Amino acid sequence: MLQLSTLRENTQQVIEKLAKKNFKNEAAIHEVIALDTARRTTQNEQEIILAQNNALAKQVGDLMKAGNKDEANALKETTLANKETSKQLGDKLADIELQIQNILYTIPNIPADAVPVGHTPEDNEIVRTAGAIPTLHAGAVPHWDLCKKYDLIDFELGVKITGAGFPVYKGKGAKLQRALINFFLDEATAQGYAEIQPPIFVNEASAYGTGNLPDKEGQMYHMQIDNLYCIPTAEVPVTNIYRDVILKESELPIKNTAYTPCFRREAGSYGKDVRGLNRLHQFDKVEIVQIAHPTNSYELHQQMVTYVESLLNKLELPYRVLKLCGGDMSFTSALTYDMEVFSAAQERWLEVSSISNFETFQANRLKCRYKDGEGKVQLVHTLNGSALALPRIVASLLENHQTENGIRIPQALVKYTGFEYIN
């Protein structure tokens, strides 16, 4: 959620910058500014009446004490009339505030200057490509065939137990999952990220806090009986730790990492995008989150990218780093890098991580702030990234490292799997 002060003070600039995100609803911005003016007028009117009533109430008290009942009763009439007016103004104020909030929820974050112009994924900027794309042996197959061949992941069994998109990991497939989770957590911890194990269901307030509500209502599983949501990413519970918190400047940056299962309804996905491990309803992910000082958040953002690259290098996977264009970025992000690995048998790039700086957009909604040197309260910057999402890593790992004699486990992972080959 953008700050009203930003919209009010830099209206034209904001409109121009939002064009890069294909946001064309200028009217909404003007409307919200007008509503804000109305809000202040109304609030002022109400506060004058409230102040008057506060004074009158004191006088009534004094008169009663003095035994001057008639005069007290006369004052009471004014008070009661004021109360009625104040109530009406209060209702009007609440209505205006609701309208303001509803509009603010529809305005996306301002993209950073570094964000490339563009509308589709084709317009994303390839920052760099690294790692050698392997030449597979004749007869190499996509990961879904490998899963079946080595009995690693059973998709049909998942359908029986739950439904499509809920695979069952078996044997070395299950062990590989556990190995990757431990590997990612250990690496993150070594980089100074404090490990968190959060709840995987969150309440409504948390879902609003990170902006999953109301924007992505239909994308989350919802448990109506207790009004809880299954998290689509650890970002939600971890970032909400800092909801309504005022931090000390010296505490920044806060670095957290968490492994959680993630749940996504993925309504509207179809075809080759959902084949095998490419898109699931339940998957495992290790997330990294930073709560940062605004002055160095972009530096930290780069460090996060470098860190995720180090993971991909250790897993010996070819990857590329994309800087997302305005049209492909998420609603809440100011700058996003996507990491894609090349899945050699499918011969396509798969997104395995998305690393974003939200600047104050999320912090404003979360009310996560810090107190600066002068004692003033300021919004923090929030950042997060996957490090990493498992399914597509597993897909590319199986495909890229397949040999005629089995699937080779990258050296860095062997101490976690306990085996060097899947065969």
Next chain:
RNA sequence: GGAGAAGUGGCAGAGUGGUCGAACGCGGCGGUCUUGAAAACCGUUGUACUGUAAGGUACCGGGGGUUCGAAUCCCUCCUUCUCCGCCA
């Protein structure tokens, strides 16, 4: 799930209808003293909105109500604690 008790500032803890944004203490910050530190002493110390400012308004778990006036009374929800039941 049943019965009872309680939720006040960073913490601890007073306050049961008006003068309470809230005592006292601890902690934090600033200062005096000291070669330095500790101790002691003095001062200061919530958030938001609004206003150029002075100031005003709101907030004592959340929401609603009674009253001229609510931290204080009533309703409701949430949370915590104690006991019982159930249970990985």
